[in-house]
Amino acid sequence: MSERPLSERFQRFLHSFGHAVEGIVYAARTQPNLRVHLLVAVAVLAATLFVHLQRGETIAIVVLIAVVIAMELMNTAIESVVDLLTATHHPLAKSAKDAAAAAVFIVALAAVVVGALVFLPTLRLPVDIIVAVLAIVAILTIFGKALAPANGSPLHGGAISGHASLAFAAATLLALLVRQPIPIVLAYLVAVLVAQSRVEGGIHTWPEVMRGALLGTAVTLLIGGAIHGHLVL
Numbered sequence: 001m002s003e004r005p006l007s008e009r010f011q012r013f014l015h016s017f018g019h020a021v022e023g024i025v026y027a028a029r030t031q032p033n034l035r036v037h038l039l040v041a042v043a044v045l046a047a048t049l050f051v052h053l054q055r056g057e058t059i060a061i062v063v064l065i066a067v068v069i070a071m072e073l074m075n076t077a078i079e080s081v082v083d084l085l086t087a088t089h090h091p092l093a094k095s096a097k098d099a100a101a102a103a104v105f106i107v108a109l110a111a112v113v114v115g116a117l118v119f120l121p122t123l124r125l126p127v128d129i130i131v132a133v134l135a136i137v138a139i140l141t142i143f144g145k146a147l148a149p150a151n152g153s154p155l156h157g158g159a160i161s162g163h164a165s166l167a168f169a170a171a172t173l174l175a176l177l178v179r180q181p182i183p184i185v186l187a188y189l190v191a192v193l194v195a196q197s198r199v200e201g202g203i204h205t206w207p208e209v210m211r212g213a214l215l216g217t218a219v220t221l222l223i224g225g226a227i228h229g230h231l232v233l
């Protein structure tokens with residue numbers, strides 16, 4: 001008598017698991033930002049194989065990865081429900097989407113801070129140089145947006161993709177500092193996916209993300225050549 005209910009519960013569990021997998025696959029197929037988060041998660045988890053972390057640090061990284069991905073899935077669910085219920089543009093619908101996106105941004109920012117606190121000391125990277133290079137790239141990107149014909153807002157669109165410039169600057173910095181093939185390949189793969197997400201999201205065109213990628217890479221290489229001795233570990 002007890003075997004059938006147990007079998008039914010197991011079947012319900014399998015169905016629930018299947019629905020969860022379908023939800024992740026759908027979100028990954030339709031949401032460029034989730035693909036970026038997933039690839040960054042792979043890169044971060046791969047990086048943990050090359051550095052010696054404490055168990056608590058590893059647990060914190062795994063939990064933050066799970067929270068960021070879960071929040072991105074919740075953001076996708078909220079956007080889908082809002083689109084379903086609102087046929088026309090409504091300020092409250094925009095507020096709901098903006099708030100959901102802000103929640104993802106806050107969690108992702110916290111994850112970046114924790115990742116930097118965990119990984120930078122183990123890699124013995126010159127934090128002052130990293131911050132200076134990224135700041136210079138960001139300032140030059142803003143100048144590029146300001147001097148080019150107006151297209152979009154400072155944080156949405158523009159002649160140069162700021163996301164692409166910073167992503168490729170960070171990848172190039174890693175290439176100059178670490179000089180290990182696997183982290184370099186992963187870093188550039190993430191940078192390419194960041195650029196692709198800007199195009200797929202309709203925020204930038206391919207020429208705009210290419211300009212950002214070239215700006216971030218070129219500026220970082222120029223600065224790296226000027227301070228070559230400090231960039232070698």
